Amino acid sequence: MRAKVSTEWLSGCSGCHVAMVDLHEKLLNLVDEVEFVRIPVLMDEKGYPEADVGIVEGAVRSAHDREALLKMRNSVKTLIAFGTCASYGGPSGIGWLHGRNSIIDKVYGDLLTTGPSEKAPTGVPELEKSVVPIDEVVKVDFQLPGCPPHPYYIALALRTLLGASGPVMDAKPVCSQCERKMEKRLDGKLRKGAVSAPESDVCFLSQGVVCLGSVTLNRCQTQCPNKGVVCAGCAGPSPAIIMEPQLDIRTMVAKRMNLVSGIPESEILEYMEEEAKTFYSYALSSPVFYRKPTVEIREWARERCSGVKESG
C-alpha cells in the first residue's frame, strides 16, 4: 500500500509546496510511491484525513496556524517541519523582533499609499504575540529546512523516511559543494552590502564579501555561490553551530574571513552585528540563534539597525 502523505501551510510563502511540484517528472514517480490525501495547493480536500506522514510549511503566526498545526499533529504518525519557516521561523519569523501592534500600525497607518482615514481591519483573527517555529507548539519528528529545500532533498527525505535504499541525508555546510577556491590574502577590504564579487572562482570571504556558506546547512546544492551570489543563510545554521553553545555564525565567519582576507575580526564582527537583521533573518525566532549566550540579536537589531522603532 502507498504511504499516505498530508501537507499544510501556515505562515509562509508557499514556496516549499512549489518546490515539491518542482520535482517535475519525478513528481509523477513520487505519486506512484505515495498517496497525497491533502495538499492545499493542488487539491480541494480541506479536512485533516489521517496520514502516515505530515508535512508542514510555515511558522506559527496566528491562532489559525496553531489550531491547524494541532490538527495536523493529531492526524499524522510522523510530522516533518518542512522548510526554514517551519524549522526556525524563517522570514516569517522576522516578526519575532517586532510587537504585533507595530506591524499592524505600520501596514495600515504609516505607508505612503495608505489613505489618511484608513484604520486597521476589524473582524480579523488576532495575531499571536510572537512568531514561533512549529516545534515550539507540537512535537516534530524531523526537520527539513531550506528556503525552500531543493527538490533533491525533498525526494530524498521522503524516500529515506519510507525505507528506500540509496543515498542518505547528510548534514554538511553549503561550502561542501562550493566550486570556489579559498585563497589566503592579507590586504583584503570589507565590502559591506555586496552580494557578489569580481572573481567568479575565488571564495567570497577571500574577496572581502560576507558569505554564510560555511555556517549554513546545505539543503540547496550550493546553488547561490556557484551562480555568483553569496549564501544568505536561508536553510538556517549548520549542525556545528547549533550544537556548540559558544559557536555563533558571526564569530565563525569573522574568524574564517580574517584568515583568508586579513580583515580584522573586530571589523567583521561589528559589521555583522550592525546588520544583524539581515544576517540572522532566517532563524531569528529560533532558540538555535537567540539562546546562545553571546548573541543579542534583538538588541543589535533594535539599537543598531536604524528604523526599527517599537510600539506594542
Add this chain to the structure above:
Amino acid sequence: MKSIVVNPITRIEGHASITLDLDDNGKVSRGHLKVLEIRGFEKLLEGMELMKMPLITGRICGVCPAAHHLASVTAIENGIGVEVPEAAAKLRDLMYMGHILHSHALSTFVLTGPDLFEGLDAPSADRNVFSMLRLQPDLVRKVLRLRSIGQKIVEIVGGRGVHPVTLVPGGIASAPGAEEMASMAEWGNEAAGIVEELSGAVFSRLGTMADARTAMEMPFKSLALSNNGSVSFFGAPCSVMGNTGKTEASFPAEKYAENLVEHTMEGSYMKSVRLSEGDSVFFVGPLARLNINSSFTTPRADTLLAGYRQRGLPRTSALDCIEARLIEMVHCAEKIHSIASGGVKGELCIPVIPGAGRFVGMVEAPRGILIHDFDADDRGKVTGANLIVATQGNYEAMDHCLTAMAELNLESGNENLLMNGMEFALRCFDPCLACATHTSGSMPMVVHVRRDGRILRTLSRRMES
C-alpha cells in the same frame, strides 16, 4: 451590523474565507473575500541592507518570487540611475519569460484546469490534478512538462527555481553556459508547441461558459505597463485605460504613490488598491495587459493577439484572463527561443553602490503590477518600505466577480456549484494570497452566508466529523 461568529471549523479551515451577504428577499447583495493572515513585510524589511532586498523580498511569495526579485533589483537601479549591460538585460528577460510561463501554466492548467476539464459542478474529489492524472494522463504530463520548462529556465538563469538570486543591482551575477543556452532554445520551441496543442481543448471548454463570461463582466479600468503599445514586463510606465477603451493616463514607477491609494477592507488583512483620481476601481494582469497593448514583438503571439483584439476591445470579462494567459505563454516561449538561440556576449554587471535616497521599482508580475518602494540612509540601510502587489490591485474586481458568480448559481440549490463558482471567479485572476498583504494563505475554503450580518449557513468542503 452583527459581527461574524467564526466557529472552530472555520478558524481551522481557512487562511481566507468568503462572506456572502443576502438581502431580505434572499438574493445576493455582496460577496467578499477575506484574507485572514499577515506577515507585514513592510515592517520586517526595515533596518535591513538595501542591496540585499532582492534576496529577501522573493521570500514574500513562493509562486512569484522572480517578480519580487526583479522588482527589488529594478527599484535599486532606478534609484541609482544605472542602466544594466545588454547581456544582463537579455538574461533577465530570459529568466522572466521562464517565470511567466511557469506561473501561467500552473494557473491555467494545474489550478484552473480541473474546473475547465472536470466542470464547475464536479465533485471535489475529481477536481484536482491527481484525478486528472488518472483520467487524462497525457494531458497532465504535457502540462507538467510545460510548467517544468518555465521553472527550469528560472533555475538555470536565476540560480534557483523557487527564490532565484542571480539578479544583482547593476546586472546579473552569472551567465548560463553554451549548452544550457542551446537546451533553453529548444525548450522554447517545445513550449510553444505544447501551448498551441492544449489551447484548442481550453477554448472549447471556455466556449461552453457563456453564462460565466457574461456574469464576470467588470465595469472597471485596466492598468498595465506599456512600452508605447507593446507588452512590457518591466522598465516601462503604467498606462490607465477606461472601460470604454480610452487611454486616460500614464505614470512612471516613481509617481505611483501620487496615482494609487490603498483602502482597508472589512474583515480582511488584504488592502485594496484604487486610482487616486476619482477613487476608481481597476484590474491588473493579463487581461489589462492585452487591453492596453497591441503588440508583443514576437510573430506568433502577435497573430494571436490581433485575432483576440478583433473579437472585442477592451475585453472586460474575467473569464478572458484565461485566453489572455494562453497568448502570453506563446509569447514567452517565442522569446525564450529567440534570446537563448541568439546567445549573449559581453559584460554582465556594472558595480554599483547606492547612496541615501528613494528606490522605486514597478514590474508586471504574472498576475499584474507589482511595486517595491524603499527609502534608505547613507549607510545603505532600509528605513522605510512600501509594497503593492498584484492581487491587491484585483481585490475589488475579484469581489465583483465572485458576487456575480454567486448570483448566477445561488438558485441552482447546488452548494458545490455555488462554492466552486465563486472560487473559480477568484482563480480567473490567479490570485496569490501569499503575496497579497504579504501574508500566507490558500484558496478560500469556507463560505459564510449572511443576512443582516447574521450567519445563516456556513458551507465548507468537508466538515470535521
